[in-house]
Amino acid sequence: MKYSTLFAVLASAAYAGGPLQLHPLNQPQVEGSSCSFWLDGTDGEKDYFEWDLLADGWINLGGSDVKLAFVRDEQATQPAGQTALGSSHVLTFAGPGVSLVLEARITRVCPEGDDSCEAWHEAGEIRVTSDGQTYSAPVRGICGS
Numbered sequence: 001m002k003y004s005t006l007f008a009v010l011a012s013a014a015y016a017g018g019p020l021q022l023h024p025l026n027q028p029q030v031e032g033s034s035c036s037f038w039l040d041g042t043d044g045e046k047d048y049f050e051w052d053l054l055a056d057g058w059i060n061l062g063g064s065d066v067k068l069a070f071v072r073d074e075q076a077t078q079p080a081g082q083t084a085l086g087s088s089h090v091l092t093f094a095g096p097g098v099s100l101v102l103e104a105r106i107t108r109v110c111p112e113g114d115d116s117c118e119a120w121h122e123a124g125e126i127r128v129t130s131d132g133q134t135y136s137a138p139v140r141g142i143c144g145s
Helices: 003-014
Strands: 034-039 049-051 057-061 064-075 088-095 098-108 119-130 133-144
Touching: 034 119, 049 098, 057 098, 057 119, 064 098, 098 133
Parallel strands: none
Antiparallel strands: 034 049, 034 133, 049 057, 057 064, 064 088, 088 098, 098 119, 119 133
């Protein structure tokens, strides 16, 4: 059995059966320029979704961290690469038997003239679909380098 086929079988088995739920990541999965999101209403200490800015994303389903490939970023209100307060986008990711859509808007940016600030805050909704089930929840996050 090829590695990719084995991964698909294991990943599907990891979150098959029972209600679809999103869990905190077991460990940080990305470094450097990235975004980390947590469920709204939690303390923000544990990441539920991580994304390394225009590349792979990570979620935890059924107790296992699952890598998702970046599919697209639909910039709803700003040109790509710009971070203006209130701008929004829709991110799509996919993995073996699972898809994720994150709709978010920028809620806080660096103060004008602060060259040491490299982070912005986002809020929105995450939707995960697997095995015909969909889980959605409001999220908050921070992005930067």
